[in-house]
Amino acid sequence: MTSFYKSIYKSxxxxxxxFYQLTMAYGYWKSGVSEKKSVFHLYFRxxxxxxxxxxxxxxxxxxxxxxxxxxxxxxxxxLKNLKGNDEKNIFEPEFLDYLKHLKFSCDIDAVEEGTVLxxxxxxxxxxxxxxxxxxxxxxxxxxxxxHTLITTKAARIVSVANNIPVLEFGIRRAQGIDGGLSASxxxxxxxxxxxxxxxxxxxxDIPVKGTHSHSWVMAFENxxxxxxxxxxxxxxxxxxxxxxxxxxxxxxxxxxxxxWLKKQNKKLIGIRLDSGDLAYLSIEARKLLDQSGFKDTIIxxxxxxxxxxxxxxxxxxxxxxxWGVGTQLVTAFDEPALGAVYKLAAxxxxxxxxxxxxxxxxxSIKISTPGILQVRRFYKNNYFFAxxxxxxxxxxxxxxxxxxxxxxxxxxxxxxKECEFEDLLKPIYKNGVQVYQSPKLIETREKCLxxxxxxxxxxxxxxxxxxxxxxxxxxxFDLKTSLIHKMKDKNNSFS
Amino acid sequence: MTSFYKSIYKSxxxxxxxFYQLTMAYGYWKSGVSEKKSVFHLYFRxxxxxxxxxxxxxxxxxxxxxxxxxxxxxxxxxLKNLKGNDEKNIFEPEFLDYLKHLKFSCDIDAVEEGTVLxxxxxxxxxxxxxxxxxxxxxxxxxxxxxHTLITTKAARIVSVANNIPVLEFGIRRAQGIDGGLSASxxxxxxxxxxxxxxxxxxxxDIPVKGTHSHSWVMAFENxxxxxxxxxxxxxxxxxxxxxxxxxxxxxxxxxxxxxWLKKQNKKLIGIRLDSGDLAYLSIEARKLLDQSGFKDTIIxxxxxxxxxxxxxxxxxxxxxxxWGVGTQLVTAFDEPALGAVYKLAAxxxxxxxxxxxxxxxxxSIKISTPGILQVRRFYKNNYFFAxxxxxxxxxxxxxxxxxxxxxxxxxxxxxxKECEFEDLLKPIYKNGVQVYQSPKLIETREKCLxxxxxxxxxxxxxxxxxxxxxxxxxxxFDLKTSLIHKMKDKNNSFS
Numbered sequence: 001m002t003s004f005y006k007s008i009y010k011s012x013x014x015x016x017x018x019f020y021q022l023t024m025a026y027g028y029w030k031s032g033v034s035e036k037k038s039v040f041h042l043y044f045r046x047x048x049x050x051x052x053x054x055x056x057x058x059x060x061x062x063x064x065x066x067x068x069x070x071x072x073x074x075x076x077x078x079l080k081n082l083k084g085n086d087e088k089n090i091f092e093p094e095f096l097d098y099l100k101h102l103k104f105s106c107d108i109d110a111v112e113e114g115t116v117l118x119x120x121x122x123x124x125x126x127x128x129x130x131x132x133x134x135x136x137x138x139x140x141x142x143x144x145x146x147h148t149l150i151t152t153k154a155a156r157i158v159s160v161a162n163n164i165p166v167l168e169f170g171i172r173r174a175q176g177i178d179g180g181l182s183a184s185x186x187x188x189x190x191x192x193x194x195x196x197x198x199x200x201x202x203x204x205d206i207p208v209k210g211t212h213s214h215s216w217v218m219a220f221e222n223x224x225x226x227x228x229x230x231x232x233x234x235x236x237x238x239x240x241x242x243x244x245x246x247x248x249x250x251x252x253x254x255x256x257x258x259x260w261l262k263k264q265n266k267k268l269i270g271i272r273l274d275s276g277d278l279a280y281l282s283i284e285a286r287k288l289l290d291q292s293g294f295k296d297t298i299i300x301x302x303x304x305x306x307x308x309x310x311x312x313x314x315x316x317x318x319x320x321x322x323w324g325v326g327t328q329l330v331t332a333f334d335e336p337a338l339g340a341v342y343k344l345a346a347x348x349x350x351x352x353x354x355x356x357x358x359x360x361x362x363x364s365i366k367i368s369t370p371g372i373l374q375v376r377r378f379y380k381n382n383y384f385f386a387x388x389x390x391x392x393x394x395x396x397x398x399x400x401x402x403x404x405x406x407x408x409x410x411x412x413x414x415x416x417k418e419c420e421f422e423d424l425l426k427p428i429y430k431n432g433v434q435v436y437q438s439p440k441l442i443e444t445r446e447k448c449l450x451x452x453x454x455x456x457x458x459x460x461x462x463x464x465x466x467x468x469x470x471x472x473x474x475x476x477f478d479l480k481t482s483l484i485h486k487m488k489d490k491n492n493s494f495s
Numbered sequence: 496m497t498s499f500y501k502s503i504y505k506s507x508x509x510x511x512x513x514f515y516q517l518t519m520a521y522g523y524w525k526s527g528v529s530e531k532k533s534v535f536h537l538y539f540r541x542x543x544x545x546x547x548x549x550x551x552x553x554x555x556x557x558x559x560x561x562x563x564x565x566x567x568x569x570x571x572x573x574l575k576n577l578k579g580n581d582e583k584n585i586f587e588p589e590f591l592d593y594l595k596h597l598k599f600s601c602d603i604d605a606v607e608e609g610t611v612l613x614x615x616x617x618x619x620x621x622x623x624x625x626x627x628x629x630x631x632x633x634x635x636x637x638x639x640x641x642h643t644l645i646t647t648k649a650a651r652i653v654s655v656a657n658n659i660p661v662l663e664f665g666i667r668r669a670q671g672i673d674g675g676l677s678a679s680x681x682x683x684x685x686x687x688x689x690x691x692x693x694x695x696x697x698x699x700d701i702p703v704k705g706t707h708s709h710s711w712v713m714a715f716e717n718x719x720x721x722x723x724x725x726x727x728x729x730x731x732x733x734x735x736x737x738x739x740x741x742x743x744x745x746x747x748x749x750x751x752x753x754x755w756l757k758k759q760n761k762k763l764i765g766i767r768l769d770s771g772d773l774a775y776l777s778i779e780a781r782k783l784l785d786q787s788g789f790k791d792t793i794i795x796x797x798x799x800x801x802x803x804x805x806x807x808x809x810x811x812x813x814x815x816x817x818w819g820v821g822t823q824l825v826t827a828f829d830e831p832a833l834g835a836v837y838k839l840a841a842x843x844x845x846x847x848x849x850x851x852x853x854x855x856x857x858x859s860i861k862i863s864t865p866g867i868l869q870v871r872r873f874y875k876n877n878y879f880f881a882x883x884x885x886x887x888x889x890x891x892x893x894x895x896x897x898x899x900x901x902x903x904x905x906x907x908x909x910x911x912k913e914c915e916f917e918d919l920l921k922p923i924y925k926n927g928v929q930v931y932q933s934p935k936l937i938e939t940r941e942k943c944l945x946x947x948x949x950x951x952x953x954x955x956x957x958x959x960x961x962x963x964x965x966x967x968x969x970x971x972f973d974l975k976t977s978l979i980h981k982m983k984d985k986n987n988s989f990s
Contacts, residue, residue, distance in 0.1 A: 008504060008505060008506040009503060009504060009505060009672075010503060010504060010505035011503040011694075011698070013672065013694065015693040015694040015696075015697055016666070016672060016675070016676075016692070016693070016694040017666075017693055017694075018664070018666060018667065018691040018692070018693070018705055019691050019692075019693045019696070019703040019704060019705035020691065020705030020706055020707050020708060021705075021708075022693060023705060023707065023729065023732070024707050024708065024710075024711050026728065026729070027707070027711065027724065027725055027728045027729060028714070030727075030728035031724045031727075031728060033714060033715075036714070038714070040710075074697075075697070078693075078696075078697040082703065084729070084731050084732040085731055085732050085764060086731040086732075088731065090729075090732065130714055134708075134710065137667075137708075137710075138666055138667050141667040141668065142666055142667055142668070142669060142671070142672065142675060143671075145667065145668050146668075146669070146670050146671050146674065169513070171511070171512075171513060171633055171637055172513065172632075172633050172636040172637055172640065173636065173637070173640050173641075173832040173833070173834065173835075174637060174641070174670070174832075175641050175669070175670035175671065175673075175674040175677075175678070175826065175831065175832075176637070176638075176641050176670065176671065176673030176674045176676070176677040176678070177504075177508065177511060177637065177673040177677075178670075178671030178672040178673035178674060179641065179670040179671045179673060179674040180511070180637060181511075181671070182670075182671040182672075183670070183671070196513040196514050196515065197511070197513070197514075198510040198511070198512055198513070198514045198517060198573075199506075199508065199510040199511040199512075201510075201514070201573075202510055202569075202570070202573040203506070208514040208577065209514060210513055210514035210515030210516075210518060211515055212515050212518065212519050212522070213515060213516075213519065213629075213632075214838075214839075214854050215519075215535075215629065215632075215838070215839040216519050216522065218839045218852045218853075218854060219523070219528060219531070219533070219625055219839065219842065220528075222985075229522065229526045230522055232525075232526075233521065233522045233525035233526060234518065234521070234522060234579070234585075236579050236580055236581040236583065237518070237579040237580050237581075237585065244854065244855070245855050245982060245985075246855075269580060275856060275857070275858075275861070276857060327832045327834070331670065331826075331831040331832045332831070333831055333832065336670065336826040336827070336828055336831035337668040337669075337670075337822045337826045337828065338668070339668065339822070340668075343709075343710070344709075344710040344713045344714065347714065357713045358713075359709050359713060359739065360739070360740050360741075361770060362770070362771060363770075366770070487740060490717075490740075
C-alpha cells in the first residue's frame with residue numbers, strides 16, 4: 001500500500017474537520033497567534049471494552065492524511081461562500097489566501113502501530129504552529145479513534161481464539177465504506193488472519209477469504225444439487241455452508257459430496273455453521289465428519305460472535321477450527337467509539353521557553369496532563385513491567401524512578417534499577433518532513449502479536465483484568481498537581 | 496450533490512463486496528445459472544434502539560454506487576492473481592473477461608429516503624440476473640444498513656428535542672471517514688439542523704455549524720482575554736464555550752464581553768456548555784444571562800447526549816435552546832449496527848413462471864418471506880393506519896384486506912374499506928436504466944419530518960412504544976406457511 005487516502009479518495013480530505021477548527025484558525029490568524037509553537041497530545045482516558053490494555057493503530061493512515069493535507073481550490077471556493085449569522089462572508093479573502101498557501105510544517109512523534117498502550121499515554125504528540133495543530137485535531141482523532149478501537153477489539157477476540165484463525169467478515173454491517181475498509185485493516189493488525197472484504201484485500205494486501213451464502217443453496221433445486229454444483233466448479237476450494245435447512249442433515253450431504261470429491265482425488269476442505277447452538281452442532285458435526293473419514297475437514301463458525309461468546313464456546317468444548325467474526329468486531333458493538341481526546345499541553349513563549357497548559361475539570365479523569373510528553377516502557381524478565389509518562393522538559397538527571405497514577409495516588413510504583421526500557425514515541429515528521437516509513441502491514445501484525453505475548457496473562461483476562469502499572473513520573477505528577485491548584489485558585493467559582 | 500461516490504472516491508468500489516459473492520458468481524457462471532432471473536429483498540427484521548419505527552435511508556447512495564458499478568482493469572488484475580488452497584488461480588480468464596464486460600441490467604424498486612418503515616418491509620427489491628443480484632448484496636447492505644440506522648437514531652433524538660435545533664457534531668469519534676460523512680448526511684435527513692463536519696457540508700450542502708474548543712481558551716493568557724479575542728475577530732458570530740475552567744464564572748465573563756459587544760452594536764449570540772450537570776448549569780446560566788439583559792442569547796449543550804438524556808434534561812426543565820449531539824448519534828452507540836438482510840425470494844423458471852424461495856430457520860424471525868413483494872400503506876384520518884406486505888404475483892382482485900404478523904399470528908388486522916393507501920416501493924431502475932431522480936437532501940429531510948408527524952405519538956414513545964400494525968396479506972401469509980411446512984417435511988432432521 002502506498003497511500004490509502006491518495007489511492008482511494010479523489011476529493012481533498014482537508015475539510016474533513018470540525019467547522020470550528022476553521023473559525024478558530026481564522027481567529028488565531030486574526031489575533032496574530034496562529035504561528036505560536038504549541039504542543040498537543042492525542043490520547044484516550046480509558047481502555048475500551050473494560051479491557052486491561054489497548055493497541056495503538058492508525059499511524060500509517062495519519063501519515064497518508066497529512067501527506068495529502070492541502071487546501072485545494074475547491075476547498076477555498078466552498079469556504080469563500082460560507083455566510084455567518086449576519087449573512088456576510090465568514091472568512092476574509094486574505095485568510096483564505098493564507099490557507100491556500102499553508103504547508104504542513106509540524107513535528108509529529110507517535111507510537112508505532114500494533115503497540116500495546118494504556119490510558120493517558122500519548123499516541124501522537126504534535127508540535128508546531130498553533131493553527132496547524134488545531135486544523136488537524138479532528139481528522140487525527142477520527143483516524144486514531146476508530147483504528148485503535150478495532151485493533152484492540154480484534155486483539156481481544158484473537159487472544160481467546162486459542163491459535164485458531166479468526167476471519168473478519170464484517171463489511172455488510174460496517175459503518176459505511178470506510179467503516180468497513182479501515183476495520184479490515186485494523187482487524188488484521190490485531191491478529192485476524194483474513195477478511196471477506198475484497199476491496200480491503202486489494203488495497204491493503206490482506207488475504208481474502210469466504211465460503212458461500214444461503215442463496216447459493218436456494219438458487220438450486222435442493223441442497224445436495226447445490227453442493228455438487230459447488231464441488232464441480234471449485235473442486236480445490238470446497239467449504240459448504242450446511243445450515244440452510246437443517247444443519248446436521250446438511251453435514252450428511254456435505255459428507256456425501258466429500259466422498260465424491262475423494263474419488264476425484266480432491267478434498268472437502270471445510271464446512272461452515274452459521275446458526276443454531278454452535279457448541280452442540282460443532283461437536284455433532286465433528287463426530288459425523290470423523291466417522292466418515294473427514295478428520296482434516298475444518299469447521300468454520302460464524303453468527304454474531306465476539307470474544308465472550310468464543311470464550312464460552314471454547315469452555316463448552318466446541319469443535320470449531322476457524323472463527324468468522326463480523327458485526328461485533330467491525331463496529332466494536334459493545335463500545336463503538338473510543339473517546340480519545342486531543343489536548344493542548346504547552347505553548348512556547350516569545351523567549352523560547354515553554355508555558356505548560358492544562359485543562360481543568362471537576363472529574364479528575366478529564367484533567368489533561370501538561371508538558372511535552374514521552375512514554376517510557378520498562379521491561380523485566382521480558383515482560384512489560386510498568387509505563388512512565390514523563391515531561392521531556394524535565395532535565396534527564398532529574399527524572400525519578402517513581403510513577404504515580406493521577407487518578408488514584410495510592411497506585412504508586414518504584415521502578416527497579418535493573419529494568420530495561422524503551423521510549424514509545426518515535427519521530428514521524430520533523431519540521432513537516434516525513435522521517436519514518438511504516439512497515440508492511442503483515443510485519444505490524446506480527447509485531448502486535450509478539451508484543452501481546454509480553455503482557456502478563458492477568459492483564460489480558462476478559463473479566464476484571466489486572467491493572468497494569470502506568471502513571472506520571474514524580475516530577476510531572478507534582479507539576480500537574482501544582483498547576484491544578486493554581487488554576488482552581490485563579491478561577492474559584494466562589495469568588 | 497451529483498454523485499457522492501464518483502466525486503469522492505477515485506478507486507473503483509466494485510470490489511467492495513464479500514469475496515464469497517465473487518466465488519459464488521464464478522460458480523453460477525460455471526454452472527450455467529448466472530443469468531437466471533431472480534428477486535431479492537433487502538429488509539431488517541427489527542427496529543433498532545427498541546424504537547417503534549425506523550426511517551429508510553441511503554437510496555441516493557445506492558444509486559451512486561450502482562452508477563459506478565463496473566469491473567475496471569485494476570479490479571480484474573487483482574482477481575486474476577488470487578490463488579486458492581491449491582496455489583492455483585481461483586478464477587479462469589473467461590470468467591474475468593465476462594466480469595469485465597458485465598453491465599448492470601436489473602430492475603430496482605425501493606422505498607424513498609426519509610420514509611417511515613417497519614420490520615420485514617423491503618427497503619429494496621432487486622430483480623435481474625442472479626449473478627448481478629448476488630454481487631450487489633454486500634455493498635447495498637453496507638449502505639442501507641448504516642444510513643437507515645443513523646437516520647432512525649437522528650429522528651428519535653429530534654423527536655424528543657421539542658422543536659429545538661439538534662446539531663450533529665460527531666466526526667471526531669465516527670467510525671472512519673465515511674462513518675462520519677454518511678452519518679452527517681443520514682442525520683440531516685432524520686431532522687438534524689446542521690453538522691460540524693465541513694466536508695459533509697461541502698459535499699452534501701448541509702449547513703455547517705460550530706463554536707470553539709477549550710484549546711482556544713487555553714491558547715490565551717486567560718479566559719477573558721480569549722473571549723475578547725474571539726469577539727473582536729468574529730463580532731457577528733459570537734458563541735462562547737464557558738466551561739474551560741468553571742462554568743458559571745465562564746458565563747459571567749461571557750456576559751462581560753457581551754456587554755462590550757452591545758457597545759459595538761453587536762450581540763452575544765450564544766454560550767455553550769460541554770460538561771457538568773447540564774440541567775443545573777443551564778438554568779443558572781439562563782438566570783445570569785436574563786438578569787444582564789441577554790434574553791435572546793442561546794444556550795447550546797453538548798457532552799455525550801442521546802435521546803434519553805435530552806428527554807431527561809427536558810423533564811428537569813433545563814434551559815437549553817440548542818443541542819449538539821456527537822458520538823452517540825453518529826455511531827448509534829447503543830446499537831451500532833442494523834441487521835438488515837438480503838434474501839432470495841423468487842427465481843424464474845424456464846417457462847417464465849416464478850418459483851417462490853424461502854430460507855428456513857429454527858427462529859421464526861429468521862424465516863424469509865417468498866414472492867415479489869410490495870408494501871402498501873393504509874391511511875386513516877391522515878395518520879398511518881397499517882402496512883400490508885403483499886406478493887405482486889397474487890392477482891389484484893384476490894388481495895384480501897387482512898394482514899397477519901408472521902411472528903405473532905394473534906396480531907391479525909382487518910383493513911377498513913375507507914382507508915386510502917400508497918404503495919411504498921417505487922421504480923428506481925428498469926432493465927438497468929435509472930428511472931428515478933433523488934430529491935434534494937433538504938426536501939428529503941422535510942418529507943421525513945412531515946411523515947413522522949403522521950405517526951401516532953404512542954409509536955414514537957422512547958419506552959415500550961406501541962406496536963404499529965404491519966404484516967403479511969392473508970394470501971401471502973398462507974403461502975409462506977405452506978412453504979415452511981413443505982420445506983420442513985423435505986428436510987426433516989429425524990429422517
